[in-house]
Amino acid sequence: MKATLTEENYLKALFHLVDQENKVTINELSKFLNVKMPSVNNMMKKFAEKEWVIYETYKPLRVTEAGKREAALVVRKHRLTEMFLVKKMNFGWENVHEIAEQLEHVHSPIFFDKMDEILDYPKLDPHGEPIPDKDGNIIAQNLHKLSSCNEGETVTFASVTLSDDAFLNYLNDRKLLLNTKIKVTKIEEFDKSVTIEISGKKEILSKKATEKILVKR
Secondary structure, three states, X not given: OOOOHHHHHHHXXXXXXXXXXXXXXXXXXXXXXXXXXXXXXXXXHHHHHOOOEEOOOOOOEEEOHHHHHHHHHHHHHHHHHHHHHHHOOOOOOOOOHHHHHHHOOOOOHHHHHHHHHHOOOOOEOOOOOEOOOOOOOOOOOOOEEHHHOOOOOEEEEEEEOOOOHHHHHXXXXXXXXXXXXXXXXXXXXXXXXXXXXEOOEEEEEOHHHHOOEEEEO
16 A cells, blocks of 8 residues: 555654654654654654554654665655756756655655666766665765864765755855865864865865764865
8 A cells, every 4th residue: 555645754854854763752753754753653654554663652663674765755755756857857956855846755666766877877966866776775975074184184065965055045145066176275263164175275164064064084
């Protein structure tokens, strides 16, 4: 039986919140989805019946392998759609999230498989995040926050942790796009803002921004 729209939103939340031990709390889900705790509890009992999670009162949820796969397949639809909108329809990376939020609920694997084929099976979405394959597998990325880099270090902009329009436009205004080489020239002791050099031009980024930029060393 296909997951409902609401169930898919919960699955996607599990994907984003689950820790390395495949655990997540009801409270974390409640805050992430802005849904009241009793509603989350009820949904997780349904997920337990579907064997997507292991539910025990007063304990963190444990997401099963089946649950992780279902969650990854929802994310696959979202990220493939974003990539299609950017590569084939010329949308900016700041304009695709809301559209993908709607299209990710289409229940047609062949539709997304064809999209994947047309795009030549991309591994990453327009924001540098990995696209799960048809089995829900994801490539591992060894990325670091720009805020963790040292003065004098040169790194490559690989991904963002936030695909919010305002943040992406903030990056656009500074011509800071994926695969750009970034040299960290100065870190302010007072507020940890960072002066970077890209293509011979200097920019100052706030600590809030450098926390959301992921780089490859």
